[in-house]
Amino acid sequence: FVKTLSKQPFHVFPAVNTLFKGLLDNPNFSQLDFSSLRISQAGGMAATQQTAARWLEVTGCAMIEGWGMTEGVAAGTANIVTDRKFNGTIGLPVPSMDVIVIDEEGNRVGVNEPGEMCIKGPNVTAGYLNKDSSEAFTKDGYFRTGDIVSMDDRGYFNLLDRKKDMILVSGFNVFPNEVESVMLDCDGVVDCAVIGIPDERQGEAVKIYVIRADANVTKDVVKDFALDNLTGYKCPRYIEFVDELPKS
Known part of the structure; x- marks a missing residue:
């Protein structure tokens, strides 16, 4: 390439x-x-x-970030290209797109509170072909994206993770993307992926798969870095080194 x-x-x-x-x-x-x-x-x-x-x-x-999905014809939110800087958000809703953020009960959450992103607009699908799509929409007609976001006081959205990927550790929400982002700063970590696995004590525990640059990156190195940079319940309890991560 x-x-x-x-x-x-x-x-x-x-x-x-x-x-x-x-x-x-x-x-x-x-x-x-x-x-x-x-x-x-x-x-x-x-x-x-x-x-x-x-x-x-x-x-x-500068990298600028946006968000979209097939059910919205790929367009959803975008940062303003003339900003010329990375701000860590997926930007503002594109024209004609209406975005809300809701909790598990369907109530709209406040500023800077995480919840599921739901969208409505002329580009958003009305449903799936030959399938009951009622659960894909809120009662007031917003499509449930399955993405967890929060909106700041400027109206910019922060993408936290996929709802189905969220890990529940002793009642606390852990977003794999957050843990991965931190662990990529560990010297010798080339790439990593975080998942939740069943745990008798915590319900779920954090496991990390790591591609390392060399054998000097040990489990203790990864564990110590996590303890120094993450809240305790977010730290991986299980560490496995792999040669590659599936990308497709």
Whole structure:
């Protein structure tokens, strides 16, 4: 891919955080010509602050994050491209899109409180073909996205994680994306993925799969870094090293 990018100028670069990071880890990527690059659009998964900072340093073009899904014809929220900086949010609703955030009972939550993102607009599906879609919508007609977000006092949305990926540890919500974002700052951690596994004492426990740069990254190194940088219940209790992570 780096060889392909070297053959001609590129102006708009859309990617998921994993691809941005993968390119940055390639020693030949920094040698490319980025003078034509105008927009680096992150989407598909939550982007991380550290990857955004490295991308800006190498390319000179800030990552901007947006959000969308197939049921909304890919458009939902977006940051303003002229901001030219990464702010850690997925931006504001696009024109004609109405967004609310609700709790488990369907009540709207307050500013900076996490909840499920629900959308309504002319681009949002009316339902699934040949399937009862009633549970996919709120009583007032908003499509339930399954994404957990919070809205700040400016109206910008923060993407926390997928609702189905949330881990419940002793009654506390743990978002895998948050833990992954922190653990990627651990020296020698090339990539990682966090899941919840059944636990008799806590209901669920946090497990992390780690791709490491070398054998110097031990379980104790990962554990100590987590304890220093995460609240106790968010720290991985189980650590497994792997050669690769499934991406599809």
